[in-house]
Amino acid sequence: MAVRWLEPDEYDAWRAYRRMRALLDLEITRDLAAHGLSDADYDVLTTLSGQDGARMRIGELASRMLWTQSRLSHHLTRMAGRGLVERTAAAGDDRGAVVVLTDHGWTVLRTAAPSHVQCVRENFIDLMSVGQLKALATVAHRVVDRLGR
Amino acid sequence: MAVRWLEPDEYDAWRAYRRMRALLDLEITRDLAAHGLSDADYDVLTTLSGQDGARMRIGELASRMLWTQSRLSHHLTRMAGRGLVERTAAAGDDRGAVVVLTDHGWTVLRTAAPSHVQCVRENFIDLMSVGQLKALATVAHRVVDRLGR
DNA sequence: CAAGATTGAAAACTCAATCTTA
């Protein structure tokens, strides 16, 4: 099978995409660190905050975040230790567990969010035209449709 | 200071972008793992392979990859242990060190590359129109210009 | 036995401290 290597334009786009990601990640990490949060912490907090009662089954949270349950379990232990979340029993299934955002978790999230959103805006969203934003969204959705189970 | 939250379209694009990244990373990781490589390994190998003599000063390699020297140093120790790269002295500066791709490193890279490129093609590049590819590249370059040093 | 989740050990990454030469 002959390999179809990337054309110059394709290779350039791929490399630029990779570099953008890396730089944006560094910037976001820096921004969140100022509020005492890691990227992972913030993902957990925002994902929970979007749910009714800010609570979720652990397995569901893990699959939503595309994390392994093991990773999430370890991470929740640390976050619970800092008072950001709490583990509670699942109603109707004694095997299951539910994580809930604590008041403190809410407070920290609300404190960090404005600066985070501004960071995303300044360094990503606001650098695009409407057409580019739309192109990005379209492409992203196609990739997600293809790879998302 | 009032926060400019993301508009629905912006939020959707941001979320889709994040999910695309995560899924694409998982797929690429899976593909490379079949050849015994991590994403980090592959980045080191390809970056080195693009240089004259497949050799680079360690500090230069670190900054090119946007890694800390510490991370790279630890990683090179492991890669050297597997025979993928070799540390050598830098000509003209006895403080410096140079990493070189070994023959084995080349072999592994050439073995893994075709499948990796196909993975990137199938799940990313080939899912875009020419216009979308161009939009992506433009945006990525803008972000890189803004955040890169 | 399968599902839901946790655990412990090993690998990878980060951070600050250290070592060596310019």
Place this chain on the structure above:
DNA sequence: TAAGATTGAGTTTTCAATCTTG
């Protein structure tokens, strides 16, 4: 003292094994 790089300790992530309930 600064530049180039490595080291060790602590944290996070991964991988496989385990525990508990359906």
